Amino acid sequence: MSNKPAVDATDARILLALTDDPRATVVALADRLRLSRNTVQARLAKLEHNGALGAFDRRVSPAALGYPLTAIVTAQVDQRRLAEVAAALAGIDEVVEVIGLSGGADVFIKVAARDAEDLYRIAGRILAAPAVERTSTALAMQQLVPERLTPLLRRAAQGRPGRAEEGQEEQE
Amino acid sequence: MSNKPAVDATDARILLALTDDPRATVVALADRLRLSRNTVQARLAKLEHNGALGAFDRRVSPAALGYPLTAIVTAQVDQRRLAEVAAALAGIDEVVEVIGLSGGADVFIKVAARDAEDLYRIAGRILAAPAVERTSTALAMQQLVPERLTPLLRRAAQGRPGRAEEGQEEQE
C-alpha cells in the first residue's frame, strides 16, 4: 500500500545471492554478503512471510514436465462475466497464466502444450469457455528474454530506489 | 529432446510437496512422501542439475520490489533483426519477459513498472529500440490466473502422462 517497496536494498542483495545459488544456506549467504547470520535469517523469514517470494511452482519449467510448447492466446470476452471466464480458464490445467487487460474485454492467456495437436485441443477448450467470444492463438517461437527479475533486483540492491534517472537511459 | 519428460511421477510429487512448503528439508519431504531420504536427495539433485528448476528470480514478485504495475506490450519488429531487438529489450531492466511469436514479426513483451508515468517512459524506450516498428501497450488490470504450474505438476504426479483423456474434459 505504501510507496516504499516491501523489499529494501539488503533484502534485494539477499535475493540476488539466492538467485545465484538457490540452495545456498543461510550461513553461506551471510558471509557472502558480510551480514550476520542472524540478519539474513530474519530477513529471509520476513520475505517469505509477507509474500515477496511467490509460489514455488514458478520455478518449474513446463518443458521439463513434457510441455515444450508455449502459446499466447488472446481472447475477447464478455467483460461483465469476467469472473466466470477466470474460473473456466483456471479449470484448464494447461492454462498457465491469465491476465485481464485494460479495456476489460481482452484477456491474455498463456498456455503450455505437449505439441501442436494438444495446443489445438486446448485452444478449443478456451474458445468453448463461457463468455469467451473470440480467440486468437499465437505460438511462442522463442524466448527472446526468459522470465527474469534480476535486473530489477540488482537495481534495488544498489539502493537506487527504482525510478531510473532520466539521464543515462539509452546507454548500452 | 526425447518425448518422455525429464520429470517423472515421483519427481512431480517431490516438486508438488515443495510447492506446498518451499523450504522443506529433504528429510521432511522424504517422510511426507514415504520415500527414503536418499531417493529424494538424489532426485532433487538431478532436477536442479538438468534444469527442470528455473532460475530463482522467478519467485520474486515485482510488486514487492516496488513495481506494482504490469503491462503487456505487443511490438511489431523487423523480423530479420530479431537478435538486435532481443538485445535491446534485454537491456531494459523493466522488461521482464520477451517472447517471439509465430509469424516472426510480432513480439510479446511483459513489463513491470512503478506507475503509469514509469510505464509511459518504458514504452517509449521500447519503441525507440532498433528494428521496433510499432507497439501497442495494454495495462494488466488483474491476474485472473496467477502464474502457476501446479495443475500440470499434479497431473504428472498422478502418473497420468499428460495428454488428457478426451472424455471428461468439461467437468467442473
Added chain:
DNA sequence: GGCCTGGTTGAGCATTTTGCTCACTCGAAC
C-alpha cells in the same frame, strides 16, 4: 536360466546448519 543395469532403500558417519535465545551496539526518531 543367469547376468547386468538402474533406481530405491536403510544404515552409518562426521560435519554443518538450523532455530532459538541472549546481551550489546548503533542510529534515527521522539
Added chain:
DNA sequence: GTTCGAGTGAGCAAAATGCTCAACCAGGCC
C-alpha cells in the same frame, strides 16, 4: 535523554546435510 528498530556476535541442543556402503528388486538382455 530515551525509546525504538535493526544489526551483531555468541552460544546451545537438535536436526539436516553430504557422503558412502551394501542390499534389494525390477527390467532387459544374452
